[in-house]
Amino acid sequence: MAEQKTHEQIFVITALKAWEQWQGRATKFFDSLSDEQMLQEIARGKNRPIYLLGHLIAVNDAMIPQLRLGEASYAGLWDTFVTKADRAVTDLPPISELRENWKKLNAHLDAQFKLLSPIQWLERHSTVSDDDFAREQHRNRLAILLSRTSHLSYHLGQLMLLNK
Amino acid sequence: MAEQKTHEQIFVITALKAWEQWQGRATKFFDSLSDEQMLQEIARGKNRPIYLLGHLIAVNDAMIPQLRLGEASYAGLWDTFVTKADRAVTDLPPISELRENWKKLNAHLDAQFKLLSPIQWLERHSTVSDDDFAREQHRNRLAILLSRTSHLSYHLGQLMLLNK
Numbered sequence: 001m002a003e004q005k006t007h008e009q010i011f012v013i014t015a016l017k018a019w020e021q022w023q024g025r026a027t028k029f030f031d032s033l034s035d036e037q038m039l040q041e042i043a044r045g046k047n048r049p050i051y052l053l054g055h056l057i058a059v060n061d062a063m064i065p066q067l068r069l070g071e072a073s074y075a076g077l078w079d080t081f082v083t084k085a086d087r088a089v090t091d092l093p094p095i096s097e098l099r100e101n102w103k104k105l106n107a108h109l110d111a112q113f114k115l116l117s118p119i120q121w122l123e124r125h126s127t128v129s130d131d132d133f134a135r136e137q138h139r140n141r142l143a144i145l146l147s148r149t150s151h152l153s154y155h156l157g158q159l160m161l162l163n164k
Numbered sequence: 165m166a167e168q169k170t171h172e173q174i175f176v177i178t179a180l181k182a183w184e185q186w187q188g189r190a191t192k193f194f195d196s197l198s199d200e201q202m203l204q205e206i207a208r209g210k211n212r213p214i215y216l217l218g219h220l221i222a223v224n225d226a227m228i229p230q231l232r233l234g235e236a237s238y239a240g241l242w243d244t245f246v247t248k249a250d251r252a253v254t255d256l257p258p259i260s261e262l263r264e265n266w267k268k269l270n271a272h273l274d275a276q277f278k279l280l281s282p283i284q285w286l287e288r289h290s291t292v293s294d295d296d297f298a299r300e301q302h303r304n305r306l307a308i309l310l311s312r313t314s315h316l317s318y319h320l321g322q323l324m325l326l327n328k
Contacts, residue, residue, distance in 0.1 A: 011306065014286075046207075138174060147182065149314055152314075157322045
């Protein structure tokens with residue numbers, strides 16, 4: 001029952017709802033694109049949806065190690081979709097495979113997120129030292145989730161400019 | 165001292181840091197544009213930065229009544245920059261005035277946000293009824309802040325496509 005939730009639980013639920021909302025919007029958008037549209041640039045000389053899909057998979061997947069929850073599943077995509085710019089790599093994975101990776105990753109993230117207690121969300125993320133974290137307690141797992149939520153909406157805003 | 169903060173305080177600080185970070189990035193971007201660039205469309209037929217600046221002022225300002233913290237200061241911008249599309253209104257406020265509004269609004273929002281206790285952030289926002297809120301406690305003030313943070317990054321992603 002909602003009445004029995006602690007304040008700490010409600011903070012986490014609120015942040016996870018925001019994540020799920022943007023994740024759902026992005027999924028709906030990618031699902032609405034044909035494979036041909038996935039290869040059409042958003043604006044002249046700008047990224048293509050296929051690149052941004054790979055980029056979002058790589059960046060969101062990297063949350064797993066950043067949250068100290070294990071290993072990334074799609075680390076092989078980082079170089080193509082984060083380090084390098086769109087079109088720098090011509091040999092991209094098939095679009096169908098990226099679509100599948102996106103769905104599997106989202107299910108995996110959601111399952112992992114549900115395992116963390118509110119207090120665990122406030123523990124440090126992997127790229128802050130214990131010493132720095134003692135001084136800056138906002139550099140916690142929740143900060144990673146909020147940052148990746150807004151990173152997702154940042155790129156969804158760009159994707160919405162595509163002339164469909 | 166960081167050591168003395170409650171968990172509830174840290175949740176709020178983390179969310180406010182995320183808001184401040186995107187707000188700062190947007191300010192830096194708008195400050196980097198000349199008045200001429202403010203009138204240049206992001207991509208062919210898409211919004212101009214002047215429109216998105218007015219849009220962000222109107223939407224972020226509307227947080228004040230949504231958070232039940234008082235009246236909006238720039239409600240007069242809503243029709244031009246939210247209800248209507250870019251270029252539907254030709255008589256826009258001067259760019260210098262919008263730039264000034266943006267800075268004043270951000271200072272006002274930050275001051276108002278600091279007055280809320282963690283428990284007050286978990287109170288209902290203005291567009292949910294008491295009955296609905298009893299069942300859905302994530303429809304709180306914090307949800308509005310997280311939503312507007314990602315709305316800001318959504319449009320900043322678009323602005324970054326401008327050919328400067």
